[in-house]
Every structure is written in structure tokens, then in C-alpha cells.
Amino acid sequence: MAFVSINPYTEQVVGEYEALGFEESARRIQKSREACLFWKKFPAAEKGEIFRALSRRLREGQRSFAETITREMGKPVRESLAEVEKCAWLGDYFAENTARFLEGE
Numbered sequence: 001m002a003f004v005s006i007n008p009y010t011e012q013v014v015g016e017y018e019a020l021g022f023e024e025s026a027r028r029i030q031k032s033r034e035a036c037l038f039w040k041k042f043p044a045a046e047k048g049e050i051f052r053a054l055s056r057r058l059r060e061g062q063r064s065f066a067e068t069i070t071r072e073m074g075k076p077v078r079e080s081l082a083e084v085e086k087c088a089w090l091g092d093y094f095a096e097n098t099a100r101f102l103e104g105e
Contacts, residue, residue: 002018005017007072045098045099047102051094052091055089058087059088065080066080
């Protein structure tokens with residue numbers, strides 16, 4: 001079975017994606033669990049730097065990310081640009097507050 005992504009504004013097909021079977025889904029869920037355990041071991045300061053890098057990357061590719069959002073969701077590019085900036089701002093916020101949020105862990 002395939003999932004079809006359609007731009008709701010233009011009704012153009014953006015992409016088609018095959019559904020994963022049970023085995024592949026289970027494998028990916030297990031990999032996600034392993035990634036969470038790996039991430040948990042990082043010191044708060046290092047996690048903060050990763051969030052900072054994420055924010056930089058979002059801002060560097062803001063136009064490209066916004067165009068993808070627009071194609072997939074049909075929203076105006078102006079709104080998509082704001083959405084990417086909001087995500088970058090959240091990355092900054094978590095970078096600045098990581099140590100405080102993880103206090104006591």
C-alpha cells in the first residue's frame with residue numbers, strides 16, 4: 001500500500017511512499033529506542049550545542065525548508081518561513097535552557 005502526499009492548494013502529487021511492514025516498523029522502533037538511550041548519555045552542555053547547531057542549520061536552509069513545507073502543506077511561503085524561524089527559535093531556547101531542564105537527572 002502506498003501513501004500519497006498531495007499539496008492541498010494545487011492538488012499536485014508531491015510524493016508517494018510505501019507503507020512499512022511489521023518487521024521493518026519493529027526494527028525502526030528498536031533503533032529509535034537505542035538512539036534515545038544513546039542521547040540520554042550526552043552531557044547537558046553537549047546537548048545544548050547540538051540544539052544550537054540545529055538552529056543554525058534551520059536558518060541556513062530556511063528558504064529550502066519553507067519551500068518544502070509549502071509544497072507539502074499548501075501554506076503561503078511567508079507562513080512557512082515563519083514556521084522554520086519558530087523552530088530555530090525553539091532550538092535556541094532549548095540550547096540556552098538544557099542544563100536547567102535536565103537538572104536532577
